[in-house]
Amino acid sequence: MDSPNADSFVGREAEIALLRQAVHDARSGVPSVAVITGDAGIGKTALVRRALRDLEGFTVLYAWCDASERDWAFGAIEQLVRRIEPRTLKDFPLFVQGVDSTTAPMAVGAELIGLLGTLEETNPVVIVVDDVPLADEASVKALGFVLRRLWADRVLVILTARSGAGPATPSLDDATAWQRLIRAVEHTQLIHLTGLDTDDVIHLTAELSGETLPLPAAQRLCRHTGGHPLYLRSVLTTTEPSRLADPGYTFAVPGSLTATVRSVLNGLPPESRALVEALSVLDARVPLAWAGALADIEDPAQALEPALADGLVRWWPTDPSCPVQIDHALQRDAVYQALPPPQRQALHRAAVPLVNKDAAWAHRVAAAGSADPELARELEQEAHRKAAADHADRAATLLLWAAELSTTRAEVERRLLTATMHLSYMPTYDRDRTAALREAVERCAPSALRTCLLARYAHWRGELPTAERLYHEAIEQAHTEGAELVEAVARVNLGTMYALLVRCEEAAQLLRPAVQQGGLDPRAAIEAYWGLACCKAFLEGPKAALTVLEQTHLPDPADKVPDEQGMLAVCRGVFREQSGDLRRALDDLSTTLGRPRARVGYMRTAGLSYLADCQYQLGLWDQAAGTADQAMTVAVADGALPAAARAHSIACVLAAGRGHWAAAREHLRTCQQWVQGAAAPERDWVYPVRAEAALAQAQDDSEALYRVLEPVFARPTAGAYIAAKMWFLPLEVEALTDTGHLPAAERTLERLQALAADMVSLRLAAARAAGQLAEAHGLPDAAREAYETGLAQPSGEGDVPFHRARLEHALGRLLLASGDKPRALEQLNSAHERFGALGAAPFAERVARDLDAGGDHLATGPASATTALTDREQTIARLVATGLTNGEVARELFVSPKTVEYHLAHVFTKLGVASRRELRTTLSSH
Template sequence: MTAPTTVHSSRGFVGRTEALTRLRRCAGEARGGRPQAVLIVGEPGIGKTALLQRYATELSDFTLLRAVCDETEADVPYGLISQIVASVAADAKAFPLFSTPLPTMAAPYQVGGQLLGLLGRLQDSGPVAIVVDDLQWADSESARTLGFALPRLWADQVFVILSTRPGTPGGYDPDSWLRLAPTLEPTSLLLGGLERSDVAQLAQESGKTLNPILIDRIHQHTGGHPLYVRTVLADISPATSYPVGPANTLPVPQVLSDAVQQQLARLPEASQRMAEALAVLDVRSPLVTVGVVSGVDDALGALEPLLSAGLAQWWPSEVNTPVQIHHDLQRAAIYERIAPKRQRELHRKAAELSNGDDVWRHLVTAAEGADERLATELEKRAGEEAARGEIQRASTHLLWASGVSATDAERERRVLTAAAFLQWGQAPARAEPLRSAVETCSPSPLRDCVVARYALSRGQFAEAERLLTAALKASEKSQPLEHVAVLAASGLCATHIWDGRGDELFKVSRRVLNSERRDALSELQARLAHGFAYLFTRGPREAAEQLSRVADLPRDPERATTAHAPSLLWRGAFWALAGELNVAVRELSVALGFARAHASPMLDCKANAYLASVQYLLGSWDDAAINAANGVTIAFFEERPWSYCQTHMAASLVASGRGEWQRAAAHIRQCRQWWEAMGPEQYVAWPALAAAVFAQAQEDHPGMLRALQPVLGLPERGWRMALRPWWLPLYAEALIGSGRLAEAEPVLQEIRELAREVACLGVISFGLCGWHAHQRGQLDAARDAYEAGLNLPVRGDDVLMHRAFLERSLGRLLIATDSPEEASLYLNHARSRYATVRARPFVERCEADLALCGLPSTSRTPDYFATLTHREQDVARLVGQGWTNQEVASELYVSSKTVEYHLSNIFAKLQLTSRRQLMRLAQQRSDMVG
């Protein structure tokens, strides 16, 4: 897609005074560091492009990034973004995605992050304007990239101007993501018809002098629609320019397409043939090519009447002097008048002179019915594209192949394969429009696999399993297994991971791994399933070891490759459940690095969620908050509903611990709603854990019990057992705090046994046993348990909240035994640990306990960062570690100008004047809380 530069046209720009005034006001706001976005909405031909071209001439002080979307390239990933970044020279080191053609497998949030960085860099030279025409034809990756980046502009000198039609294809609504950008103050500008005075000016500029009566009639008849008006003016001859009475009729039909056809009929035959060729080519094409396709010897001579009639555009200063029909409406009207036989003839000629996708488009259109040879070629091309990760283009070519297939069976197979490509290629939204076509296909194992994936997307797990089981049974009769059997088995791997059935996982994963027909994605699914089978049957430690073997995963995560990234993510998660928390952080961090570098949204969401959860346990709450927020952001913008539940759970943990009740409750509400919407049943553990931690922070032990009931209702296998290190201590605390001491005894015994395998549970095991004894009045036994826990060697994998719980519990016991000085020692230790992570509710409870001792808490340096907003705290912490603005912006998915904005607020609130002072303050804070 290349934006036109020089257009051979005599038509001028008129009117639009109000629209230009609003655009100028927005540009002034953007110059002042208040980013703006204007969405120009109008019917085809109403003048959106003319307005953009006219206004762009006023942006001489802006760095102008321009793009024009094209319907024929809506399937080309990042076509729009490629145009935008091609306007400037991007630093290959800082923005590696923009130094070469954008990789089709890049994720929109990743590209959006680099676009934010580029916009920040460009603003060093002044304000920036992004102008995009015909947004309704934007490829989905580019649209989502803009949807990710634009809401993250905060204090940027950026002006975004977009044009689109009302009612966009595929349900895509540009205005919806503009509304997500409160800092952009988005404006919708609805273009209507021209004013009467504008019609008069157009007539004058076209060399026609018309009396006021005729001007009124033209304006009334066309509604001021610019394309209609120009069509009328082009057809008015001197003989009709001076009507003498109301009986005089205008040479304009009721419908524009009729007007265009009549207009064309008045042109020389060579010009008509030229117009037909242009309508068939449907892209900017060299004039010579148009001449050959049309069969016109004097192409330039035939072009002149088309230019004069306003039916064509010409770029004579460019190489090959390309030409194109002026507007889509005109092109459609011309194409409609071409006889079917002539259409096919022109498409065949066009195919001989075209390249890329255009060749196949013309060949398919030119086909006179079934053409199995062509269908086979398209299917072969689709397979090659799918192997390169070009899933959407591959599915398009398969659908074209289905249209020229020789039999219904071949047509259905290709439709089903196209849907499968999109589903297995993580593009479920693009597969949705094919659902009705899929459901009308004849019964087959492949149809069952595809329909099962649709069922999974709706959370219908039982139906999905039934279909996949039937598909596997029907297709495994042949040896070796057909590829559809591999798809069915890998689909069953997913369903059994969700429902936690380890024995079934062993069976289906081995079927895939033993098949010679497995593809890379199915093999990866089976390897992971094999690891989960060990998790559900033999525990997380053996699962981590087995996954290392089956995935050929190096022990050292730094030696892993991109291909290892998904396995590395899950091995890190298994190590977390085994209590090897620092190992888990290292492996999850490396996996997250791969996800960011090579754009895997699923991997990114999961890595962020698990990493944030482990960092919460270790006491790295600031890091946990950033990673959890990134996980929520990426899951939302990449439309990964399976990740919403877990990412919101992770985001709730720190908010609950710090007493940010509204923020935590909002995440828990989202977590629960998405679990109810998506399932599966086993994932109820995520909202249950989130709600239990929330109640724990409020010291609401009955509330903790209520929150955990759904987990207790799960079968005693699968996820309930795998997640015991996370929920079992909460359950014991809830029982003891609610006075249900007898019920707590077997739970405490289970924790003691589990602590032999999960060493980081040792401290909390003694802490809970001591509290249980204290509640039963067994004070000596309680003290023995507490001291045994304190005497455990300090490990890097210790859970901060566990040791603080034990210290506070011992302090409270010493208060009860009238040892206030000794009690204050342990209470101050606990208070200090809670203060390190700014766990306000827990700190306040320690201070209330210290007041009972009659002794003050130990002196402490105030946490000045507490006066900052959440985002300011993130920026302050990273800058305090020596990060540059660009590095901070990349980490937080904002622009460098936004970082500058937050830094100015931080300096003002903390009364600082330099980054060095902020770094010293951050170090003091780190020493204080450490």
């Protein structure tokens, strides 16, 4: 880590104690996050520096965030890894090659998890992100992915944030990216700093001057400065303690930190002052030689000393370039604002050749001083280049600068609106910056683009009638203005909104011409095809939706799909999963979502949930649990409430299937919260209902299952949502049959059989439902025929192991009741083994009871050993039992090898095994 100047430090004993406890926890393998908030200059960074000085044997990764760097995707992450030795980074290609804006935050987060795992093999790690609200959104999302996977790592994360950007938010809808990150993390310690008290002021004075300030003087000084440490230091730098102790001394009125900093500046020698002023213009940590060149002084090292002594400048003398920077942003602002405009402009002009091209744009803009049409044109051209290279954030910044330098209102507003459009159409749009521009957009003169953007604002907030009206207005305005691109975009936006609302005819009328006419932005074209495919799925089923995607000539298999068509590949995977083509769906979803630079946009969150569901159906429950957790992380980071609800729904299904009741109920509760708080399509009610139904089924509670499904009975079509039919129809037949509602069960069975005729993944469930209903009617022969016909189907692409095991169990029970004990035991043993492989403990226990009744007693209780394991332990144990190494399991689950090692040790202890071979034997016997 860099070696900044030493800080005098007073007070904060309680806060230091909290950080020391967090350090102790991290050293012991209990990861935690400390969030330090407070007003600007209150001492957040100083507290972090003090905490870091106390560390021994830690690897420190540090990132300083700055508003000027929010344009650069993964800038904060790159700072964290910048000082790591190349030989350590060699196994992490994303960091070696450099992360670009097209890389998925999840992929960067996964790489960082692997890197932390390597680092903590030697030393525990502390990650510091200073002023995290100013971090770029991509970095925040990558960090969010990391934080949810620090299960048992020797890692401490410290974040600082100014007051007003704290993590307490009324709802996820209103939260910024970093606030959503904090909401999703366990073991978070909040530390809020306020002003120093009178005793601290006395101690600070003694430390800085060696003199003791009388209590009345300390009280007056504390009142004057509000106990603000930076203000206190500035006052003590410019005023002798003896004067402060004089009861007749009067503080300057009005007193302010800015005035005090300027007083300190005025007391510096001329060359030192010039150096500090140059640093205020450069506004970055730069080599001392650069600052000296800009200040036009011969000996910058000598000029630096007085500025260091007065606390205005920090330096890093151990770095070869001896970088320097103004100590605090408040000091920098005070110095910068004190510069006369001509001097400020001259310094900015002189800074242009000293910095790189990207940084030079800001200095050229600051040097302009007035409207500059030529510079505005250059900025716009550069913005177009950045947008074409997928640097939408940077393109927006350049356009906003161009707007400031424009000479006509029309140019100002065109560039402002175009900047907002870039931000709103990013692969994962920048919510915070786009929202901040809303008032400026509203003040613009009426135009098609303005109206289209206002419609998107309403759309994001869930104000769908307003969005609909504005989209129609945008289409009409664009047609009148001849703004073909805006008209096409408005049609696509409205069409996709209609598609999600299952207003399919209206959606198709808008989307089909947009696709046929061509000329759309590639991202808008992809959205149009996606909307058309959704309409087809709602009206004719998922196989019809796949015919729409075929028109895009999307390569198959998924590893042939170009990155820019990633969203279409995910859509194809979703519709294949819904049509029962599970293996090819798995290929589309896992391959595309696993590629770091696949352009999948907002489909990443939905795609991960569908991937988890696909893995669940295929019997890959351990992988499904890990994927569902990834989906939760990404959904919360993106503020995608429906996707978060979907992810918690499948996580509840998995936890319930394994008998982890507390975890299942927690996922259900969170799923319900997300749906209740979401500005989401009305059909999202299905997610908590599905989760609660799975919980009732796993607990073998037919009455509860019936009660949970009552909203579904009231909506026999469950909308036109094909996934809802897949989930609910088997459950409906089961609930209706077990509670004696046989006529309704017959009608529902007919719908299930019709769907299963076109969806192979439902055929086993339909066979079991038919047999169950036949048994309820007292027709054992018909039931047996239904069961056997279902089981006679070969295991193929759409085979669902869970459904096959339940069908075997049903047939085994029927055979046992009819006296065919040998065949009954064969079916029951097969079902028990299949449930055991899944880890479906409640279902395996039911089979075990029937085996006991048939006289085929198990050596140990069914799944008794694994039920002692937590969700995470069970997932890791089963993956290890397949022969994977700790490192391979870590990569599979996106955790560190240390985490795998920690949980595996608990697994060995709980199961009473001493080797991986014994673990495999134990799991295979249950």
